[in-house]
Amino acid sequence: MATHILLLGRTPFDLDAVRSHIARSDITISTGTSLMETEAAFEAGVVDIVIMGAGIPLLDRLEIVKRVFELSESTSVHMMDRSSGKDGMMSFVNGVLQGLPGESSS
Template sequence: MNILLLGLRAATVDAARAQIEQPGLTVSVGTNIEDLRAVFARTTIDHVFIGGALPLETRLELVGEIFRLSDATTVHMKDLASGREGFLPFVRGVLRGLTR
């Protein structure tokens, strides 16, 4: 499974990647639409996780670009209220559901 983590802070998405890496899971990270495009140009992405701290306009732009680039990628958007600390539990929870 190939996933892409997108967030406002590189440190947050890098930390999440380091903590969820496992056999059979390829994790790419980014903080903007250019990163998203670069990852999609390199590989097929199954699931994209978008952090809640990104501005709404950016989140909407990312979603639109994902759906333009792929007809098979799913998008998972985190809430803002749970803060930066909620990103890793959000990603883990969705991945747990996807692998059941």
């Protein structure tokens, strides 16, 4: 079964561009920019990992983390500590995914 990743950023992600930068194929990806979109992702199904960019305002990020932990006892949350744009976000995402068991990234 694929791992479901929710990517959250200040601006919407282009899913095709995201997939082209991620070194693993054994995952499914959804994206969002807000607490409302986070809740919608959880309503749609299981979310295994939330990866959040630093461009989202801090109070919003904290509210999202709180809500994720209210919705799931098994979802992990990873947050960037400084804004670095889309390229930095994709490097961060790949770093998080390298720690997952399963398909090795090369």
